[in-house]
Every structure is written in structure tokens, then in C-alpha cells.
Amino acid sequence: MAGGIAEVVARAGMRAILRARSEASAATAVKQVTSGLARQVDKGKLDAAERDRILANITTATDLGALGACDIIIESVVEDLATKQQLFRDLDAVATPRAILATNTSTLPVVEMAKVVRQPERVCGIHFFNPAQVLPLVEIVRPITASDDTINRSVTFVKAIGKDGVNVLDRAGFIVNALLFPYLNNAIRMLEDGTASMEDIDTAMKGGCNFPMGPFALLDLVGLDTSLSILDTLHASFGDENFAPRPMLRKLVAEGRLGRKTKAGFYVY
Ligand SMILES: NC(=O)c1ccc[n+]([C@@H]2O[C@H](COP(=O)([O-])OP(=O)(O)OC[C@H]3O[C@@H](n4cnc5c(N)ncnc54)[C@H](O)[C@@H]3O)[C@@H](O)[C@H]2O)c1
Incomplete structure (x- = not known):
């Protein structure tokens, strides 16, 4: 998230200092920003001078x-x-x-x-x-x-x-996550119950609700460790069973399958 936030600030013409604990992780974050911008230049959505201006606004520090x-x-x-x-x-x-x-x-x-x-x-x-x-x-x-x-x-x-x-x-979950996470958690429950496959649940929510991605693709994007932590906090705050993290989520996190960032979560990338 940190690289994305730095990019947003830099795009707006402000200076952003991206601070990480090591030069290596700061460099990784900047590399992600740089390659994202390069893709936009390739697609003709951003000109090279603008890309350079954005990157010049981002510096790093430890x-x-x-x-x-x-x-x-x-x-x-x-x-x-x-x-x-x-x-x-x-x-x-x-x-x-x-x-x-x-x-x-x-x-x-x-x-x-x-x-x-x-x-x-x-x-x-x-x-x-x-x-x-x-x-x-x-x-x-x-x-x-x-x-x-x-x-x-x-x-x-x-x-x-x-x-x-x-x-x-x-309040825990603010607006979006308080409404979103019971849905994501219940999608995992549905998969555990064998009601439908992960792919079909994702297809159903995209096609039936016009969502840009289904719940499992979204969980993988958010990160399964972050999702588990969000559900734990929501459950502790509200006590509602819809927030109690499903066992399959805990198992994947324990196995180090954290989603896109580890190249495997519900899906393999
Ligand atoms: N992933 C999402 O979809 C999402 C969306 C909105 C907000 N957030 C929030 O943003 C924050 C970061 O989430 P993320 O998805 O980028 O997680 P991440 O696991 O991808 O990155 C977290 C980073 O924090 C670093 N870190 C840990 N302790 C640190 C410390 N003491 N000082 C400096 N760096 C440290 C880690 O090395 C890692 O690079 C969390 O609070 C999360 O809840 C995440």
C-alpha cells in the first residue's frame, strides 16, 4: 500500500518521502511504482515527461x-x-x-x-x-x-x-470493511460447505452483482494475513459470528499462503 500512496501524493505534485526499514524494501516499493507507471506509458495513458515528474517527487529514506x-x-x-x-x-x-x-x-x-x-x-x-x-x-x-x-x-x-x-x-472497519468483510467471510463459509467452487462463486458475484472481481480474488488482493487481522478485530469489536474468521482462512495464513503478495492464496499466481 505504501508505494501506491506515495504515487498518489507524487502525482498530485507534492513531495513524498517513502520511508521503510531498509533501503532494499524502499527500493522494492519504488520499483513497483516505476513498473506500474512504465505500463501506463506503454499503453499511451501517461507521457514519459509526466512519469519522470511523478518519480522525481518520490524520495526514499530509512x-x-x-x-x-x-x-x-x-x-x-x-x-x-x-x-x-x-x-x-x-x-x-x-x-x-x-x-x-x-x-x-x-x-x-x-x-x-x-x-x-x-x-x-x-x-x-x-x-x-x-x-x-x-x-x-x-x-x-x-x-x-x-x-x-x-x-x-x-x-x-x-x-x-x-x-x-x-x-x-x-469504529472497527469504518464504512467499507465493516460492510465488506462479512460478505468475504461468508464466501469462504460457502466454499467450506461445498455449496459451489471458488471459481463459480467469483464468477457469480462478478456476473450477478457487477462487481469487478469475486470474493476470493479480492481476498487474495487484500492479503490473507491482513484479511484475518481485519476479521479478528471486527469480531472482537462486534461479537457477530459473521465476523468470526473462517477456519480455511486461518489455515491458509498459517501455511504462508497470503495471497498475491506471496504468489499463492486461494488462487496460485
Ligand atoms: N492490503 C490492502 O488491501 C489494504 C487496504 C487498505 C489499507 N491497508 C492497510 O495498510 C497497511 C499495510 O498493508 P499492506 O497490505 O501494505 O501490508 P504488507 O504486508 O504488504 O506490507 C506491510 C509492510 O510493513 C512493513 N513493516 C512492518 N513493520 C514495520 C515497521 N515497524 N516499520 C516500517 N515498516 C514495517 C513490512 O516489512 C511490509 O513491507 C495495514 O495497516 C493494512 O491494514 C491494506
Whole structure:
């Protein structure tokens, strides 16, 4: 997600610093952006000068201190609360006091990240959808601790990067994932029950509901580890059985089949 978000920001003419723990992972993210843009140039959807302009707006860093002058810092690391909280503590130490500290979390309580920093009012959710460079929606998530200024500036930022922002309170799953994941989880239940094959369920939901992809292709795109974490959080928050992650999902994650990113999930790539 991080590379996609950096591309969106860079396209809008703003400077993006893509920070990763190692030069190698930063380079991998930039390589993904570069090859995505190259495909668009090949198809005639983007001219080479524009591609160069976008890439020139993206720099990389490993040191968190490089983010010291940023107006907005968007955290997009693994969906694990303890990891994100530690990162927010570290960001708090380096970020300029005016910076917004945002999280791209899919379901974790944003307030839990706000409460570990010295100015919780500057923390909110800026939640992109995958792929960030393609999907227009961004959810702007308001924890109880956020100031109006933080939310207003986030709304302005989301508009400036050309996305359609929606405002939502800090409830697990926000709008989209709270509605989407019971459906995805029930598709796995249907497969476990033997009601239909994975391919036929995907074909049915594409052809019958005009969805661009079926539930198993979407789970693989989101990542099965991320999906499991989202369902665990939703289940813990709402207690609804529709959110209880299906055994097949847990099994695939335990086997390291995490979806497209590991070249195998429900499907093999
Ligand atoms: N995959 C999706 O469809 C999707 C959509 C919207 C939001 N998100 C959210 O975006 C975030 C990232 O998801 P992803 O799909 O890109 O996951 P991913 O597993 O592809 O990438 C996570 C990255 O975080 C890195 N990481 C882990 N700990 C770190 C740390 N302490 N500092 C820096 N980097 C660290 C990992 O090395 C990995 O490269 C999650 O919070 C997820 O819920 C994901």
C-alpha cells in the first residue's frame, strides 16, 4: 500500500518521502511504482515527461528523522496494533508539531495510536483502498481525540490528491470493511460447505452483482494475513459470528499462503 500512496501524493505534485526499514524494501516499493507507471506509458495513458515528474517527487529514506519536516505522515505498516503504536511513539519524537500523524489501518482503533503520542489531537485515519493509485475512495477516520483542525486539514489533503473523501467515526472497519468483510467471510463459509467452487462463486458475484472481481480474488488482493487481522478485530469489536474468521482462512495464513503478495492464496499466481 505504501508505494501506491506515495504515487498518489507524487502525482498530485507534492513531495513524498517513502520511508521503510531498509533501503532494499524502499527500493522494492519504488520499483513497483516505476513498473506500474512504465505500463501506463506503454499503453499511451501517461507521457514519459509526466512519469519522470511523478518519480522525481518520490524520495526514499530509512531514517525516521527524514520525515521531520513533513506536513502529513501516513503510517502504512503491517496491521498489528503493537507495531503501529511503537511507530507512532517514534514518529512523535521526530515529527514537526504541526504535522498530522495519520494511519492507513483497515480496522484497528485509531484512538489506540492517538493515545501513545503527546498531541493525540493530531492523529486520525486516512484510509486508502487497494490499489491506492486506482481506487478513488479515502475514508477520513475521526477518533474521539482528533481536533477539528486535524480533520479539516485531512479533508483538504484528500481533495488535493484527487481522492473522494468520506468522513467516518473511529469504529472497527469504518464504512467499507465493516460492510465488506462479512460478505468475504461468508464466501469462504460457502466454499467450506461445498455449496459451489471458488471459481463459480467469483464468477457469480462478478456476473450477478457487477462487481469487478469475486470474493476470493479480492481476498487474495487484500492479503490473507491482513484479511484475518481485519476479521479478528471486527469480531472482537462486534461479537457477530459473521465476523468470526473462517477456519480455511486461518489455515491458509498459517501455511504462508497470503495471497498475491506471496504468489499463492486461494488462487496460485
Ligand atoms: N492490503 C490492502 O488491501 C489494504 C487496504 C487498505 C489499507 N491497508 C492497510 O495498510 C497497511 C499495510 O498493508 P499492506 O497490505 O501494505 O501490508 P504488507 O504486508 O504488504 O506490507 C506491510 C509492510 O510493513 C512493513 N513493516 C512492518 N513493520 C514495520 C515497521 N515497524 N516499520 C516500517 N515498516 C514495517 C513490512 O516489512 C511490509 O513491507 C495495514 O495497516 C493494512 O491494514 C491494506
